[in-house]
Amino acid sequence: MILDSDSIKPIYVQIAEWLETEILHDHIKVDEKMYSQYQLADMFTINPATAAKGITMLINEEILYKKRGLGTFVSSYAKGIILSKRKNETLNKLVEELVSEARHLEVSEKELIQLIIEANSNVKGDK
Amino acid sequence: MNVIETRQLTKTYGRKHALNQFSISVEEKKITALIGRNGAGKTTLLKLISGFDRQTSGELKVFSEKPYNNLKVSANMIFIDDNMNLPSSLNLSQLLIVANNFYDKFDLPLAERLIDYFSLPRTATHQSLSKGMKSTFNMIFGLCSRCALTIFDEPTTGMDSAVRKDFYRALLKDYIEHPRSIVLSSHLLNELIDILEEVILINKGNLIFHLPVEELKSYAIGLEGENELLEELIHSKEIIYKQHIGVKNTYLVIKNDLTKQELVKLGDSGIKVTAISPDDLCVHLTAETKGGIDDVFNQG
Numbered sequence: 491m492i493l494d495s496d497s498i499k500p501i502y503v504q505i506a507e508w509l510e511t512e513i514l515h516d517h518i519k520v521d522e523k524m525y526s527q528y529q530l531a532d533m534f535t536i537n538p539a540t541a542a543k544g545i546t547m548l549i550n551e552e553i554l555y556k557k558r559g560l561g562t563f564v565s566s567y568a569k570g571i572i573l574s575k576r577k578n579e580t581l582n583k584l585v586e587e588l589v590s591e592a593r594h595l596e597v598s599e600k601e602l603i604q605l606i607i608e609a610n611s612n613v614k615g616d617k
Numbered sequence: 618m619n620v621i622e623t624r625q626l627t628k629t630y631g632r633k634h635a636l637n638q639f640s641i642s643v644e645e646k647k648i649t650a651l652i653g654r655n656g657a658g659k660t661t662l663l664k665l666i667s668g669f670d671r672q673t674s675g676e677l678k679v680f681s682e683k684p685y686n687n688l689k690v691s692a693n694m695i696f697i698d699d700n701m702n703l704p705s706s707l708n709l710s711q712l713l714i715v716a717n718n719f720y721d722k723f724d725l726p727l728a729e730r731l732i733d734y735f736s737l738p739r740t741a742t743h744q745s746l747s748k749g750m751k752s753t754f755n756m757i758f759g760l761c762s763r764c765a766l767t768i769f770d771e772p773t774t775g776m777d778s779a780v781r782k783d784f785y786r787a788l789l790k791d792y793i794e795h796p797r798s799i800v801l802s803s804h805l806l807n808e809l810i811d812i813l814e815e816v817i818l819i820n821k822g823n824l825i826f827h828l829p830v831e832e833l834k835s836y837a838i839g840l841e842g843e844n845e846l847l848e849e850l851i852h853s854k855e856i857i858y859k860q861h862i863g864v865k866n867t868y869l870v871i872k873n874d875l876t877k878q879e880l881v882k883l884g885d886s887g888i889k890v891t892a893i894s895p896d897d898l899c900v901h902l903t904a905e906t907k908g909g910i911d912d913v914f915n916q917g
Contacts, residue, residue: 500834500835501830501831502831528793531789532789532793534811535789536789536812537811537812537814537830538792538793539647539814540811540814540830540831590884590885
């Protein structure tokens with residue numbers, strides 16, 4: 491992944507999201523050790539303090555837990571927390587933007603729903 | 618612990634205040650950038666910190682001591698700029714050996730590997746190098762000395778963008794292995810921002826802000842939309858920059874103290890909200906007028 495420096499999202503949030511995706515894709519499983527702040531700093535050429543902030547964010551959300559002197563590990567309910575978080579934050583926000591954009595373009599509610607159904611069946615068809 | 622502490626630090630040259638009541642505290646083992654326009658006072662500040670010059674008034678402590686004429690400070694500090702006074706009778710390899718004898722923690726093998734990586738001619742003298750190569754050598758010199766306080770004054774002058782990228786990465790990698798206090802002054806904030814922990818913005822000898830990098834991104838936001846709409850929505854806000862676009866539209870940069878409701882309201886009324894890059898933010902905050910260069914031409 492290449493970090494997006496132009497995004498309004500702070501780098502530490504982008505790091506946290508990247509780690510979440512690693513967990514969702516089973517690249518790092520429950521109770522396995524997460525990358526250290528220094529590994530992340532080296533991987534993405536970012537300041538270790540920034541990487542640490544990303545990790546701390548996930549500890550506070552109980553996606554990761556700390557073992558003193560050993561590092562941070564993936565908690566057993568990590569996936570569930572990430573999924574519900576993404577649903578609540580990302581999806582809701584996308585829907586809000588979609589609705590607002592549709593209103594600017596004078597797309598009716600019915601047309602919008604039709605568009606979503608079509609997009610959804612296209613995705614299913616691809617699989 | 619603070620590696621650098623200044624209080625009301627002032628330096629005047631004749632009547633000009635190069636630094637004006639400048640107060641900052643820089644914690645140790647952080648990478649900090651000092652950003653400012655030409656003549657903002659960056660080099661003056663760094664030279665005072667390095668003990669190369671004396672302040673006119675105010676207090677300055679480096680490693681809790683006064684840096685001027687101070688052996689403890691000079692032994693633990695290195696100041697790198699493009700006027701490095703290196704003996705012309707020694708070639709690059711010899712310069713590194715001398716540095717290795719002088720600086721306690723100098724990493725000679727790393728210095729030699731870097732010299733080879735950047736294809737610097739080992740037997741050439743420093744004076745015979747091109748501008749970019751000189752900067753590259755100085756950077757290697759500063760990096761490998763591993764001083765507790767390492768100061769780079771505009772280290773990337775003359776370097777091409779590939780070398781600059783390598784430099785930032787080398788700096789970061791060595792910092793991860795050997796954490797120490799690093800201060801860099803630069804014009805090019807955008808390309809080095811990711812490796813920083815804190816940013817100090819200075820303008821005309823005055824401190825504008827000293828902030829952790831992640832707060833920089835949310836410090837200001839850009840708004841673009843119709844004049845009347847914008848004016849109504851942001852009448853009480855602090856405007857950092859203003860530019861007219863077309864007849865009816867304005868682009869504004871304001872301090873980002875908007876509430877979530879205000880942001881939603883802006884979005885609903887068709888105003889485009891954009892992020893401000895840290896580089897642009899610094900340019901806008903240190904501009905002479907709210908309209909920038911356009912104001913000069915509008916008066917004609």
